[in-house]
Amino acid sequence: MCTVDLRLQILGGLPFFAGLSAQELQEINKLFREQGYAPGQPVYFAGDQATRMFVVAAGKVKLIRHTLSGKDVLLDILTMGEFFGSLSTLPDDEYPDTAVAQTEVCALTIGKEDFRTILGHYPRVTVKVLDITAERLQAAHEMMRQLSAYSAERRIAHTLLKLGDKLGQAQDVGLLIQVPLSRDDLAEMTGTTPETASRVISQFQKDGLIQTGRQWVAITGREELEALIQDH
Amino acid sequence: MCTVDLRLQILGGLPFFAGLSAQELQEINKLFREQGYAPGQPVYFAGDQATRMFVVAAGKVKLIRHTLSGKDVLLDILTMGEFFGSLSTLPDDEYPDTAVAQTEVCALTIGKEDFRTILGHYPRVTVKVLDITAERLQAAHEMMRQLSAYSAERRIAHTLLKLGDKLGQAQDVGLLIQVPLSRDDLAEMTGTTPETASRVISQFQKDGLIQTGRQWVAITGREELEALIQDH
DNA sequence: CGCTGCCTTGATCTTCTTCAAAACGTGTGG
DNA sequence: CCACACGTTTTGAAGAAGATCAAGGCAGCG
Numbered sequence: 294m295c296t297v298d299l300r301l302q303i304l305g306g307l308p309f310f311a312g313l314s315a316q317e318l319q320e321i322n323k324l325f326r327e328q329g330y331a332p333g334q335p336v337y338f339a340g341d342q343a344t345r346m347f348v349v350a351a352g353k354v355k356l357i358r359h360t361l362s363g364k365d366v367l368l369d370i371l372t373m374g375e376f377f378g379s380l381s382t383l384p385d386d387e388y389p390d391t392a393v394a395q396t397e398v399c400a401l402t403i404g405k406e407d408f409r410t411i412l413g414h415y416p417r418v419t420v421k422v423l424d425i426t427a428e429r430l431q432a433a434h435e436m437m438r439q440l441s442a443y444s445a446e447r448r449i450a451h452t453l454l455k456l457g458d459k460l461g462q463a464q465d466v467g468l469l470i471q472v473p474l475s476r477d478d479l480a481e482m483t484g485t486t487p488e489t490a491s492r493v494i495s496q497f498q499k500d501g502l503i504q505t506g507r508q509w510v511a512i513t514g515r516e517e518l519e520a521l522i523q524d525h
Numbered sequence: 526m527c528t529v530d531l532r533l534q535i536l537g538g539l540p541f542f543a544g545l546s547a548q549e550l551q552e553i554n555k556l557f558r559e560q561g562y563a564p565g566q567p568v569y570f571a572g573d574q575a576t577r578m579f580v581v582a583a584g585k586v587k588l589i590r591h592t593l594s595g596k597d598v599l600l601d602i603l604t605m606g607e608f609f610g611s612l613s614t615l616p617d618d619e620y621p622d623t624a625v626a627q628t629e630v631c632a633l634t635i636g637k638e639d640f641r642t643i644l645g646h647y648p649r650v651t652v653k654v655l656d657i658t659a660e661r662l663q664a665a666h667e668m669m670r671q672l673s674a675y676s677a678e679r680r681i682a683h684t685l686l687k688l689g690d691k692l693g694q695a696q697d698v699g700l701l702i703q704v705p706l707s708r709d710d711l712a713e714m715t716g717t718t719p720e721t722a723s724r725v726i727s728q729f730q731k732d733g734l735i736q737t738g739r740q741w742v743a744i745t746g747r748e749e750l751e752a753l754i755q756d757h
Numbered sequence: 758c759g760c761t762g763c764c765t766t767g768a769t770c771t772t773c774t775t776c777a778a779a780a781c782g783t784g785t786g787g
Numbered sequence: 788c789c790a791c792a793c794g795t796t797t798t799g800a801a802g803a804a805g806a807t808c809a810a811g812g813c814a815g816c817g
Contacts, residue, residue, distance in 0.1 A: 358666060358667075360670060360673075360674040360675070366670045389663050390666065412648075416645065416651060419655060420651055422655060423655045423658060426655060427612065430661055431621050433666060433668075434600055435621075436669055437668055437672060437716075440673060441596070441598045441672060442596045442598060481673075
């Protein structure tokens, strides 16, 4: 599913391996294993022994955190070149959240000891990983603000724009979000219920801001959505 | 306010400088400046040019993220030995949140270029900083889950326990939270309003789980609070 | 004292959840 | 090719949780 060429290309394209020589990449490549997942198939579960770090080579992976009451929270959707899993060098025991393939996925994976070795070997890689982690922390803080202070409508508008930026693809319908995005997913991303998500989405569609169907959404009125977030 | 001895002691006690020799610490110490703040005084504002990294030498600092509607979100309370500000080596432009001294504070600060130099010099320090950042990311994800799925009562119970663990001090009243903690602060930490925070707090007090007064809270029934988070 | 914040408490209102049912699409097997 | 069945989405109505508005109480401090 992942060709060898693709592997090297993916690894070389990773933000934190950028700048390494072809030979160094070859070395690093040897430490990675490759693994395929079908849509809906879990990569690992929250609570599993955390032993490996993953990189998305192709497809989309969602990170979910479960709650006791069964209401899950969708933390992030990861796409080509992004990493997840036991990224830090901590001897941390368990994955704090569950990773599920949302589409057909090819992932590269490395044991955390090996990853630690790489970090020790290439200090600049460590700095890059730190930068990315710091960025994600900022994004999480931003999300905390949203959940604390904004209405469901605004959170959904914001999430749609964020998804559009990250995963969007220009189409004649508008900016199509390239993920099989159900109302449940959207609800879990915005901290609300599928029903509320559906209502808001319907309203947006009536107002001509988006087009939507089963498992997909396309943004047609970017400016209006942005205005919705700003105002009042 | 900070003696030279204290400075070296603080720096040596930092998780990410642990393991460095006395001489290395001396070198690093030279790069730090020292700065005092009165309670309520801002260290920096969201949007300011992000140029420095800070370490709390003494006192408590709160990190706040503002919203347009004036409803702020309290992201974290930092205490002795913790860092904040422009920690990454990114040439990132602005602080994303505001830092305010909550008590009398002494902070050590370093320019981010100098910090980057240190990271380049001591790879193991970088790894440590990465570990801490990854931990904070996990904590932020946990907070996202709380805000999405839990009731105000549970969020407040959880926040009190967290604060107790981090800042608590055993007293005859119980586990006293060593911060001037107003209802506003608590509301901003839990994504609710001061009124709701007050009601929940009153209920907890009636049930004998805590004792409380003006600007302070003490935990007397740890087990019951923990049960409250788990149940249902 | 009396002022200024902080805290509490009550009543009302909005938002969102919950429960329920119907409509819609999609894929499947007859 | 049609019809059925399944999962998803939509819509409605009732209810709960929390926000908002407003007033009163309680401390510390000039």
